[in-house]
Every structure is written in C-alpha cells, then in structure tokens.
Amino acid sequence: MTETALMVDGLAVDFSGFRAVDGVSLAVAKGELRVLLGANGAGKTTLMDLISGRTRSTEGRVLVHGRDVTNWREFRIARAGIGRKFQIPSVFSGLTVRQNLEVALSRHPGVFANLRLRRRPADRARVAEVMALVGLEAEAEQEAGYLSHGQTQWLELGMLMIQNPSVILLDEPTAGMTQAETAKTAEIINRLKGHHTLLVVEHDMAFVREIAERITVLHLGRVLAEGSVDFIENNPEVRAAYLGTQGISAC
Ligand SMILES: Nc1ncnc2c1ncn2[C@@H]1O[C@H](COP(=O)(O)OP(=O)(O)OP(=O)(O)O)[C@@H](O)[C@H]1O
Numbered sequence: 001m002t003e004t005a006l007m008v009d010g011l012a013v014d015f016s017g018f019r020a021v022d023g024v025s026l027a028v029a030k031g032e033l034r035v036l037l038g039a040n041g042a043g044k045t046t047l048m049d050l051i052s053g054r055t056r057s058t059e060g061r062v063l064v065h066g067r068d069v070t071n072w073r074e075f076r077i078a079r080a081g082i083g084r085k086f087q088i089p090s091v092f093s094g095l096t097v098r099q100n101l102e103v104a105l106s107r108h109p110g111v112f113a114n115l116r117l118r119r120r121p122a123d124r125a126r127v128a129e130v131m132a133l134v135g136l137e138a139e140a141e142q143e144a145g146y147l148s149h150g151q152t153q154w155l156e157l158g159m160l161m162i163q164n165p166s167v168i169l170l171d172e173p174t175a176g177m178t179q180a181e182t183a184k185t186a187e188i189i190n191r192l193k194g195h196h197t198l199l200v201v202e203h204d205m206a207f208v209r210e211i212a213e214r215i216t217v218l219h220l221g222r223v224l225a226e227g228s229v230d231f232i233e234n235n236p237e238v239r240a241a242y243l244g245t246q247g248i249s250a251c
C-alpha cells in the first residue's frame with residue numbers, strides 16, 4: 001500500500017457562521033502531486049491556511065505522515081515537514097541568489113552569521129543542487145533584487161526546497177508569470193514529483209495539464225470531485241460548477 005503523506009479529514013472552518021472550508025477530506029500519497037482546482041472563493045487558499053496552521057480549523061484533522069498536527073502553531077507545522085510558498089516575497093534583495101539559498105539552508109537566526117556558517121562542503125553541494133533544480137545556476141552570483149518576477153519566484157521555491165519539506169503547498173505558483181516562465185515552472189515542478197509530496201492550487205489549465213496527476217475540485221468549501229485530468233474534464237458536475245463551457249480541453 002502506498003503511504004499517505006498528507007491526510008485531511010473532515011476539515012472545516014467557521015468564519016462567524018460562514019463555512020469557507022466545509023468538511024474537506026483528502027489523502028495525498030507520498031510523492032504525489034495533487035492539483036486543487038476551484039472557482040474564485042471555493043476555499044482553496046483557506047484550505048492551505050488550515051493545513052499550514054495559518055488559520056485554526058473548527059472541525060476535522062490534518063495528519064502529516066500519520067502524525068496529527070491539527071491546529072498546531074504555524075512554525076511547528078513547518079518543522080513537522082509542511083512547507084508553504086507565499087506570494088509575499090521573502091528573498092533578500094541585496095544578497096545574491098547563492099547567499100539567499102545559504103541563508104534559507106541555515107536554521108540559525110541572523111542573516112550574516114549564517115553567511116559565515118554556511119561554508120561547509122555538504123552545504124555548498126546542497127545549494128548547488130537546489131540552484132540546478134530551480135534553474136538559477138547562471139544567476140548564482142546575481143543580487144536577488146535584479147531578478148525577473150519569474151526568477152524571484154523560482155528562488156523562493158528554492159529557498160523552500162532547501163529545507164527539504166516532505167509536503168509542499170503552492171498557491172498559484174505561476175501567478176503573474178509570462179508563458180515562457182510558466183512553462184519553466186512546470187518543468188521545475190515536474191522535477192519535484194516523486195521526491196516530494198505536492199499540493200498545488202492553479203487556475204492556468206494549460207499548466208494544470210502539464211503537471212497534474214490527480215485533481216481535487218473544491219466548490220463552495222467542499223470536495224466536488226476527485227480524479228485524473230481526463231475524469232475531471234469529462235465530469236458534468238465539474239463542468240457546470242467550474243469549467244463551464246470552456247472545459248480543460250478547450251484551453
Ligand atoms: N478570514 C476570513 N473571514 C471571513 N471569510 C473569509 C476569510 N478568509 C476567506 N474568507 C472567505 O472564504 C471564501 C474562500 O476564500 P479563499 O480565499 O479560500 O478562496 P480561493 O478558492 O482561494 O479563491 P481564489 O481562487 O480567488 O484565490 C471566500 O468567500 C472568502 O471571502
């Protein structure tokens with residue numbers, strides 16, 4: 001049997017009577033990439049907030065590799081192996097790509113102390129590995145402030161990856177990207193498959209088709225359907241609720 005990395009069981013949150021996430025259950029296998037689909041306001045970001053501890057749930061459970069982390073504080077959930085990438089940039093614009101990754105690798109606080117600490121060969125190798133993974137080797141010595149939007153997003157992904165989280169939550173990773181940047185992001189995410197467990201919220205259908213294995217569709221805070229790309233794009237309920245007349249195949 002495949003191991004479940006992330007288990008969400010009957011999760012709900014009640015915002016003064018409004019249930020933005022209303023009894024969601026899903027199980028993501030170790031190494032699986034799951035896409036979360038749903039219209040604006042369906043509850044996708046809120047679900048990620050509940051999983052990562054940013055928002056406290058009012059019902060249900062979250063388990064990471066069988067460990068119940070429900071309503072733990074955010075930093076403890078991160079330490080338990082759930083990594084989350086936010087839209088808000090967290091790169092240090094005055095540091096180079098390499099230095100940003102060195103800082104992210106360290107668990108010790110204090111940016112400049114970290115730069116001195118991070119000179120061990122094993123750390124250098126890990127930084128090089130992650131730079132290759134996110135395709136920023138040519139920009140290694142460039143200050144992050146001079147990166148393009150796409151490159152900044154890849155650096156942030158690298159800063160998340162370098163901590164080696166077992167479960168990664170990505171909320172609209174291609175937002176604001178050009179077509180070329182979106183295609184490169186699909187390549188990066190496909191390289192992570194099998195090594196990490198990923199839950200990815202995404203609206204761009206072409207991108208979804210590039211990366212998706214299984215899709216979970218949320219609608220009004222609930223799971224409407226779950227299955228392969230083919231199953232989802234041919235599901236009448238999903239088409240009615242979300243995809244409308246422009247099914248995935250029409251994009
Ligand atoms: N703290 C909050 N208090 C009250 N309502 C909230 C709160 N956070 C989110 N909501 C509401 O919950 C619903 C789901 O929001 P959420 O941001 O999770 O949707 P989403 O699926 O991520 O949408 P989008 O595709 O636009 O990003 C929305 O109606 C939103 O207004």
Ligand SMILES: [Mg+2]
Pocket residue numbers: 044045046
């Ligand atoms: Mg959202």
